[in-house]
Amino acid sequence: MNTNDFRIEWYRWIRSRRALALLVVMIFVGVTAPLLTKHLPDLIGSSSGLQVIKQPEWRDGLQGYIKQSSQLGGVICIVMVCQVCGIRRETPLGIFYFTRTESPRALYVPRMVMSLVVVTAVALAGAICALYETWASFGTLEIRPALGPLAVELCALVLFSALTAGLAAVTRSAAWGGGIAGAVWAAGLFAAAATKISPYLPTSALAPSVVSLTWTDAAKALLPLLALAVAAVVAALVRPIRYSGRARS
Incomplete structure (x- = not known):
């Protein structure tokens, strides 16, 4: 594993236009x-002079970005990260990769690192666009209360991408990795109805509240996701590529 491996993975993201597609989505949602x-009140209108919904403030605008970017951006991250890290052994490219190295770290670390770099960069770009558009649309913006939820969402997207990368690598399948990651996400959405466990779910970290987020809430949501991501990545990096000196069939 050397710098050329990281450069190759960077070019894989850029030249395949995966990074561009993800960047366009996040900027579009941010704007x-x-x-x-x-x-929204103008689009819905009013009935008999009675306001149907309250006039939104800047927190509502930022909350809308967090909700949409965590859903749409999260799904796209799952798909693209799985495509990069889910190497199938029986494909021609998989045969090449699995026979040229014996180290799972040399095979997967560059892919995982560059995937997380891209996800971090596009999430930052989307957050910056959302901050500017929120300020431009509502005429006011409190920076400190706004940065906290955005930082939690960014960390959650990166950790969830790491979890997805680890699952795709350990299963050696983009489909299986994405399916398991999607199942974790869906389970979190269904379990959110249980108020006692909802603060500890990955979905709470992906869509934190702009109004009531505290450091305790952030820690409760991020630490379980961090544990899952670390476990998946470690499992992928310690699973042998070859057994008994031969490629596993």
């Missing part, structure tokens, strides 16, 4: 979510 939230 449109606060704008739509601002003009």
Whole structure:
């Protein structure tokens, strides 16, 4: 494993336009979510002079971005990260990779690292666009209360991408890795109805509250996701590529 391996994986993200597609999605959501939230009362209108919904404020605009970016961006991250890290042994490219090295770290670390770098970069770009559009649409923005939820969401996206990468690598299948990651996400959505465990679910970290988020809430949501991500990555990096000196059939 050397710098060339990381460079190759970077070019894989750039030249395949995966990074561009993810960047476009996050910027689009960052621009449109606060704008739509601002003009939602105008779109819905009023009935008999009675306001149907309350006039939104900047927190509502930012919450709209967090909700949409965590859902849409999270799904796309799952798909793209699985495509990068889920190497199937029986494919021609998989045969090449699995026969040129005996170290799972040399095979997967560059892919995982560059995947997380791309996810971090595009999430930052989306957050910056959301902050600007929220300020431009609502005319006001409190930076400190706004940065906390965005930072938690960014960390959650990176950790969930790491979990997905680890699952795709340990199963050696993009389909299985993405399916398990999607099942974890879906289970979190269903379990959110249980108020006692909802603060500890990955979905709580992916969509933190702009209004009531505290450091305790952030820790409760992020630490279980961190544990899952570390476990998946470690499992992928310690699973042998070859057994008894031969490629496993």
